[in-house]
Amino acid sequence: MIHKTGVIFKVIREKAIVLVSGGLDSCVTAAIAAQDYELIFLHLNYRQKTEKRELQAFNDLGDFYHVEKRVIVDVSFFQNIGGSSLTDPKIDVTIADLETKNIPSSYVPFRNANILSIAASHAEVLGAVKIFIGAVEEDSSGYPDCRENFFAAFNHILHIGTKPDTKLEIVTPVINLKKWQIVAKGLELGSPLDKTWSCYQNEDEACGVCDSCALRLRGFQKNGIEDPLPYKVRPNYIA
Amino acid sequence: MIHKTGVIFKVIREKAIVLVSGGLDSCVTAAIAAQDYELIFLHLNYRQKTEKRELQAFNDLGDFYHVEKRVIVDVSFFQNIGGSSLTDPKIDVTIADLETKNIPSSYVPFRNANILSIAASHAEVLGAVKIFIGAVEEDSSGYPDCRENFFAAFNHILHIGTKPDTKLEIVTPVINLKKWQIVAKGLELGSPLDKTWSCYQNEDEACGVCDSCALRLRGFQKNGIEDPLPYKVRPNYIA
Numbered sequence: 001m002i003h004k005t006g007v008i009f010k011v012i013r014e015k016a017i018v019l020v021s022g023g024l025d026s027c028v029t030a031a032i033a034a035q036d037y038e039l040i041f042l043h044l045n046y047r048q049k050t051e052k053r054e055l056q057a058f059n060d061l062g063d064f065y066h067v068e069k070r071v072i073v074d075v076s077f078f079q080n081i082g083g084s085s086l087t088d089p090k091i092d093v094t095i096a097d098l099e100t101k102n103i104p105s106s107y108v109p110f111r112n113a114n115i116l117s118i119a120a121s122h123a124e125v126l127g128a129v130k131i132f133i134g135a136v137e138e139d140s141s142g143y144p145d146c147r148e149n150f151f152a153a154f155n156h157i158l159h160i161g162t163k164p165d166t167k168l169e170i171v172t173p174v175i176n177l178k179k180w181q182i183v184a185k186g187l188e189l190g191s192p193l194d195k196t197w198s199c200y201q202n203e204d205e206a207c208g209v210c211d212s213c214a215l216r217l218r219g220f221q222k223n224g225i226e227d228p229l230p231y232k233v234r235p236n237y238i239a
Numbered sequence: 240m241i242h243k244t245g246v247i248f249k250v251i252r253e254k255a256i257v258l259v260s261g262g263l264d265s266c267v268t269a270a271i272a273a274q275d276y277e278l279i280f281l282h283l284n285y286r287q288k289t290e291k292r293e294l295q296a297f298n299d300l301g302d303f304y305h306v307e308k309r310v311i312v313d314v315s316f317f318q319n320i321g322g323s324s325l326t327d328p329k330i331d332v333t334i335a336d337l338e339t340k341n342i343p344s345s346y347v348p349f350r351n352a353n354i355l356s357i358a359a360s361h362a363e364v365l366g367a368v369k370i371f372i373g374a375v376e377e378d379s380s381g382y383p384d385c386r387e388n389f390f391a392a393f394n395h396i397l398h399i400g401t402k403p404d405t406k407l408e409i410v411t412p413v414i415n416l417k418k419w420q421i422v423a424k425g426l427e428l429g430s431p432l433d434k435t436w437s438c439y440q441n442e443d444e445a446c447g448v449c450d451s452c453a454l455r456l457r458g459f460q461k462n463g464i465e466d467p468l469p470y471k472v473r474p475n476y477i478a
Contacts, residue, residue, distance in 0.1 A: 073316040080312075081360050109363035110356060113400055117352040121320050124348035145400035153399060157392045161352055161384035 013038040016130040016171075017123050019115060022057030023198045024216055025134030025174055028182050030065055031191040032173045033132040040069045040128055042119055046078035046108070053203035060195040069126070073118055078108055112145035116154050116170060124166050131170045138178055148175050179219030187223070194228040208233040252277040255369040255410075256362050258354060261296030262437045263455055264373030264413055267421050269304055270428040271412045272371040279308045279367055281358055285317035285347070292442035299434040308365070312357055317347055351384035355393050355409060363405050370409045377417055387414050418458030426462070433467040447472040 016037035020026045021044075033039055043058045045051055055072070062070050112135065119131045135146045144150070151170050158168050174182050186193050198216045199206035206213050208231040218237035220227040227234075255276035259265045260283075272278055282297045284290055294311070301309050351374065358370045374385045383389070390409050397407050413421050425432050437455045438445035445452050447470040457476035459466040466473075 071319075073319070075316070077312045077314070077357065078360070080310075081364050109360045110397075110401055111360070113356040113396060114353070114360060117349060117356045118316065121317070121348045121350070121353060125320050144402060147399070150396060150400045153392070153396045157352060157389060157396060158349075160386070160392060161389045162349055163383060 014130075015040055015126065015128040016132055017042050017119050017126070017128045018132040019044075019119060019134070020058050020061060021134075022054040022061065022196060023134070023212070024179070024182055024186065024193060024196050024219070025136055027057075027061055027134075027191050027193060027196045028186040028189070029132050029134035029173055030061060031186065031189040033130070033171070034065050035189075037130060039065055039067045040071065040122075040126060041065075041067045042071045042073065042122060044073050044075050044115060044118065046075045049201065050197065050199060050203050053197045053199075057195055057197040061192065064192045064195065071122060073122075075114065075118070078111075078114075081109065110145060112143075112150065113154070116151075120158055120162065120168060123168050124162055129167055129169070131168065133170060133172055134174050135172050136177065136179070136182070137175050148172070151175070178222075179215045180222035183219040183223050183225070187225075197229070202232065205230045205232045207231075208235060253369075254279055254365065254367040255371055256281050256358050256365070256367045257371040258283075258358060258373070259297050259300060260373075261293040261300065261435060262373070262451070263418070263421055263425065263432060263435050263458070264375055266296075266300055266373075266430050266432060266435045267425040267428070268371050268373035268412055269300060270425065270430040272369070272410070273304050274428075276369060276371075278304055278306045279310065279361075279365060280304075280306045281310045281312065281361060283312050283314050283354060283357065285314045288440065289436065289438060289442050292436045292438075296434055296436040300431065303431045303434065310361060312361075314353065314357070317350075317353075320348065349384060351382075351389065352393070355390075359397055359401065359407060362407050363401055368406055368408070370407065372409060372411055373413050374411050375416065375418070375421070376414050387411065390414070417461075418454045419461035422458040422462050422464070426464075436468070441471065444469045444471045446470075447474060 014037055016033050017040045018026070018030045018033050020030060020041045030039065041058065041062050043055065045055070048054070116131065116133070123131055135151065137147050151172050155170050158170065162168060174185070177185065183193070198212045200210040200212050201207040206229050208217065214237055217227060217234060221236065221238045253276055255272050256279045257265070257269045257272050259269060259280045269278065280297065280301050282294065284294070287293070355370065355372070362370055374390065376386050390411050394409050397409065401407060416424065422432070437451045439449045439451050440446040445468050447456065453476055456466055456473060460475065460477045
């Protein structure tokens, strides 16, 4: 608000939906979106092993960015699809292997298409003009639906599959960043990285060995900074 | 099975997911898919007003086509999105107007993208090679995500967004048919049209005046055949 000769001008900003899992990437994506838009936070609960901890991170980040509209969508049907260690307790989480490009067991088939479709449905009703998602191509563990060409193709179906007057676009501001660059960007923007959660395995102390922990730890290590989260083990990933 | 000199050959067919709402279009689509594929039926429960009746139709059709694998996915998050008379009891169902091209109040934003994404996730895990959907372009009441170019674009994101060894394609066998042609095709293939349900409003007696009833009644009327379902009123739509 700007006060000028007794008149109050309220800055009206366009709305953007930010997909917030509660991890590093979504935190920094929210920080970037907050520079230009009024934020709507959208979280998907697919009953992943660490959902409770992720939801806490989601709300901590929402408080930090003063987000009024927070939407949580139950997509527990993912549990019944199977094929992923994130939702199926019978499949072990793959131990991190940052060198190979194999698709890890934490893969939920075609997950991002589901996520973007849900976000788009909400965006059309809530009048948002952008959908921000913290997808990362190079550190994405080989997920086929994390690549830039996938999001470009999705923007095309958004254009032809929504109402004629709907202007809606997916924005992937960290897609070409390495994890260490995301950490650096977060620090630069004053994002609350200490309020995020990344571990696929544990909720109290991060395991330090799952793909997600390994990528995160390496990101902080490359910045020469200690990750503020508690870890069971903290392997050195930049040896 | 073919018996020949005492040896039993079992015909192995590739699997196809058929999206079955329980209406005319999905019934005839299933009939077409059944000619070449082992069927998996997929039904989405988004707590539409007539869900109970649709589920009955889904199972009646599954029995008719001897479908072993039937998947029902709870997508009740549609209820919370709002913006549609199908799920929001506060919005009246639009009275049929078959002449104009306005998007009716029964529109669920970006519904087909959500449906196809869910189907694709299941298909990848269940090893299906096709997803059959009974979308109809010309009788689609103006839904933007029912057009042929939308499905073509979605096939592109299926190709780039799934695992490299996944071969998956959306098939829309009735997309260019008028409703009367779908009825005719159903009759030709011996589909159990009497087991389907189309009304958006009622579960015992079809209302006869919602968009879906109007299109259906007109389809039967153009074939000179009485729709086997019970109706509260049966306006003449081919006057």
